[in-house]
Structure formats: C-alpha cells, structure tokens
Amino acid sequence: MAANNLKHALFCAIVTLIVAYPILGLNLVASGTEIVLEGATTQTVISVLVAAVVVFLFQLFRDNIMALLGQAPALNSLANRQPMEQSKRLKLESTILTLIIIGALFWPFFVSRGSVDLATLVLIYIMLALGLNVVVGLAGLLDLGYVAFYAVGAYTFALLSQYYGVSFWFALPIGALLAATFGLVLGFPVLRLRGDYLAIVTLGFGEIIRILLNNMTSLTGGPNGIGGIPDPTLFGMEFGRRVKEEGNTSFHETFGIAYSSEHKIIFLYLIALVLAVITALVIRRLMRMPVGRAWEALREDEIAARSLGLSRTAVKLSAFTIGAFFAGFAGTVFASKQGFISPESFVFLESAIVLAIVVLGGMGSQLGVILAAIAVTILPELAREFSEYRMLIFGAAMVLMMVWRPQGLMPMRRIHIELEKQE
Amino acid sequence: MLEVQNLSMRFGGLLAVDQVSLDVQEHEIVSIIGPNGAGKTTVFNCMSGFYKPTGGKILFEGHEVQGKPDFRISRLGMVRTFQHVRLFNRMTVVENLLVAQHRHLNTNLISGLLKTPGYREREQKSLDRASYWLDRVGLLDLANRDAGNLAYGQQRRLEIARCMVTEPKLLMLDEPAAGLNPAETRDLNQLIVSLKEDYNVSVVLIEHDMSLVMDISDRINVINQGRPLASGTPDEIRNNDAVIKAYLGEA
C-alpha cells in the first residue's frame, strides 16, 4: 500500500515537472526579426519545483488528506440540520423568491451602468442554463452543442432586422420558434444515441452551425458579423437620442425627461428579467407535468419507460425542442443587447460554460442553476486581474465541486405529493 | 387472448428460443418454467417487443404484434415487469406510478401550462389511481420516498403496482418472487391471484419458486434449452417424466 502510494506520488510529481516546465519555464521572445527561446528565470524554476513537491506530498498522503476533508462537512453547522417541513419550506422559498424578484426590479435604478449591463448578461445565462437543464438535468441527454440554438436565436433577429427591418418583439417569438425547430431537427438523427455518442454528435452540430455562419459570407457577413441590430422598443418608443424608424416616438421626449443612455440599458435588463422569470416559471410547471416526469423517467431507465408505453421519440424530441426554444429566447435578447453579433460569440466554450452552470448548480435544480449562473458570470468580472487564469480557476472549481458536492450546489428536491386513501 | 406460435429467436449462432408456442386465455394464470438459461426471459422480450423475433407469430387479441415497437405493445394492454427490478430510482414512489399513466393523459402542453379544468381532473384521476394501488400493495406510507431507497420486496411490489395503474389486460411477471422472503412470497401469491380474480387481468408468470407456480397456475409451460418440453395443468406437469428428468438432470 505505502510502496504503491510512493510510486504513484513520484509518478505524479514527474508528470507535473514535465508538463509545467515547458509551459511556464520556456518563453518565446521576439528579438528583431528572429524569435528566440528563452530559459526560465530562477524564480519560475523554483515555483515549478515547489509545485512538484506539493503534488508529491499530496499524493503520498492522499488517503489521510481525503479522510480529513471527508470530515470537513461536519464542521459546517448547517450540514446536519433537519429538513424543514414541506409546507413551511415552500412558503419560505416563495417569499424569498418574490422578494428577490421585487429587489431585482428596482435595483438597476440605483447602480452603475456597467453593473446593469453585467446583470443582463447574467439573466441571459440563467435562461440558457434553465433551458439546458431540461435537456441535461431532467432528460439526461448530454448536449454539448447547445450554443447552436443560442446562435440560431441571435442570428434570426440579426438577419430579420437587417433584411426586413423586423423589430425585437416580432423577432423574439420567431427566433425562439426557429431555434426550437432546429432542436427538433437535431433530435431526429440522435434519437438512438446516448451518453458519449450523443455528446459527440451534438458537439459536431454546434460546430457545424458556427462554421456555416462563418462561411455563408453573403448572408451572414461571415466573421465580420452583423451590426446595427436595433434595441427593443416600448410600445413604439425608442430609447436612442434620435428616433431611427419613422412612426416611432422617443422615450425621453414622450415623458419629457432628459435623455440618458442608461434608460436603454435598464429597459433591456428589465426585459431580460421578465423573460428569465417566465422561463423559470414555465419550466417549473413543465417539471410537474406529465411531460416533465416523462423526461426524468427516460433519464432514469429508458427501457422501463418504454415498457410502460412512453414513446422515446416523443419524450426526447420534446426535451430537445423545449430546451432549444429557451436558448432561442436568450439568443434574441443577446443580439439586442450587443447590437452586433459574429460567430465568435457562439464558440464551444459557451456550451461548456452553460453546461458547467447546470452541473455546478445541481442537475435538475432550478434554484441551484440560477445561483450557479450568477456565480459563474460575475466571479470572472470581479477578478479581472486574474482573467488569464480564468479557465484555470474555473477548472479547479469544477474539480473541487466534484470532490465535495458531486450533486451540485443545491441538488434537486423532489416535490412532496399528498395522497388521499382511495376505497 | 394471447397466442404465441412457433416463436424462435436466434442470437448469432445461439438459438435461444426454438419453436415455442403457448396461449393464454382470459382470466388465466399461465406459467413458464425451465432451468436457468432456458430462454424464458427471451420469450418475454419477444412478446413485449424488446426483441424482434427471428421466427413465429405473436397474436394479442387477434392482432399480430411481433416486431412492433415496445411502447405500442404496452399501450395495447400487455405490460411486463423485469427479472432485475427496473424502477425510476431517483423519482418518488408516487411519481413512478404517475409516469406510468402518462399515455392515458392528454399530454397537451398548453392545457397543462394553463392548468385547465380538464387537465386538473385527469391529474387528480391519475393521483387517485396511484394512491389506490399504493394502498393495495402496502406502500401508501412510503409514497414520497425515492423509489431507489425502498427495500427489495417493496421495489418488487412497486413494479407490479406500476404495471397495474396502466390498467393492462395481460400482465407479464418475470421472476417476481426472486429475492423475497417466505412471508413476502405468500403476500405475492395472494396479490397475483387477486389480480386475476378481482381485476380481471390475465397473468403470464416466469418463476423458479415451484410451490408458488404449482399453487396459482392454471396451466404451465416448460421449456428447456429453448425448446418446449411439456405443457399442461400443474398436476400433469408434476407427474411428467420428461420434466422430472430435466430438472433432476440439472440438479
């Protein structure tokens, strides 16, 4: 056992050295027209060595350390509390949620423009994550190409506005429905696939959409993207300084207030908030409806579900379609917020981030997913200085989560159903 | 109501089921017995549509069902349990029973999202049916537990209840007594008889527990190495030389 540990620890330390030294220790430096390779500074060499020693020690005493960590939750006074009574908990939860939503409605009027803009982004990610939660968390279908539907929503609005001058409010349902159609179309070929195979095919689908957008230059502008996407209007009132479209009035003139560029940002935030709340409520209802239970049954045991008469086709396609629908929603809002979109915004990393939100939050749990979306979007902004290490921190957080709370921040709780005895 | 004619199932070089025929009348419990690996479960898998048989016919209420998709066969009123219990483990006991009824439900999204009266009424009906069957198999108190946390015997009963809420005409049970203690086996015995007597369900039973089989079966089919060996009433089977030889030879 001990010898085994020692061997393993040595191996890990050497791997650390081999991986870390070339990456951190060797630098390519431009000198004149040449590029020369520079060795590491003593400081870097020492840090790499220290890191290797730390890895060695950790692996050597791994069992002890993990055992200690295992006891850690006991230090948490909340860990062993009794679950609250169902009715009380529900009441508390809905009160808190209502308060949060009311707070979220008034909050943007008191903070900076940048914070409101960031909050809008958070809400977009919440919509995306809630939608993906249907596919991955509830139906158990690992979808790595989710960003494709987001792109479909965004490009639908961008193209419709560019070629036909369609406004945000018309494009919103069209974008969502078109994304849902794409979800349905993707659903068919992958009906029989599960797990890894499904993940690979959906990953490919996501890339195909992005590459198509990149290459159909005449239609989508290719890598240059599409700009000049209009802002949403409020009953025909525009938020710009000057009215762009004939027949519209401007918001600040109608109300006789001074023009401020903040109005537009706050308005967009409020739209995103309303849409995110709608998304959460609709999916919450779906989870308690036959279709939601069928998704979960399919995740739990496909063979048993089919033996009871559930059609795999209907259940899987409904999950893909509904998940894609909300991604289309989010995409439309995103296009409007940015005013400019290009395929750059829809790379695989986006799919990965949304998936990470779902996993961190706790598969199937709405509140957990919302909290995780907030954390994953805001933390990198707060720690701007470390932006180079963003992915590193992200990866480390994922690993730690899998060790401590593999079930996610707030694992899904089943609803309690009161039954009356039947005669 | 069910007629299986010359059913064959080949896996590569292995003929797992070879020309098996059996029939089930209404209001009847028919058992399939045979040594391990005889092909009993394979017969079930063909009947329930999990495998497409390589030969033969399966008629349910006069319609050919062989090769149809499993969920269609189940909707016709032929449902099964599994040799290794298959529950929706991370869903609650009552949710397991609700899922099973969802093909009776109008799954229309809009009526559900709006909670129309018709939708509520249907939901209430499936809840009532679920609670009736939970009570019937003695699991009402555990309705909100996760199904995966139930004791083994309870899981077996839940699986049967889950079939029954779909209101089947024919129930196929694959070794329902496996892993049960004697008291639980006695309860199971009464439950199966009552399914036939009180709920008018025909039962096809695969079982190794001979006393249970002999006690409740109206007729028994014996298969050995995929081939039909004998069929008849429990008394005929008990005294059949070929059967005795197959079983003694195996032991």
Ligand SMILES: Nc1ncnc2c1ncn2[C@@H]1O[C@H](COP(=O)(O)OP(=O)(O)OP(=O)(O)O)[C@@H](O)[C@H]1O
């Ligand atoms: N999908 C399959 N592919 C290949 N061979 C299979 C398959 N399913 C079953 N078999 C083989 O068919 C034969 C019959 O298996 P089956 O499971 O029907 O037996 P059984 O009578 O149910 O046995 P037991 O009493 O152990 O449950 C076995 O030899 C088995 O290995």
Ligand SMILES: [Mg+2]
């Ligand atoms: Mg078997």
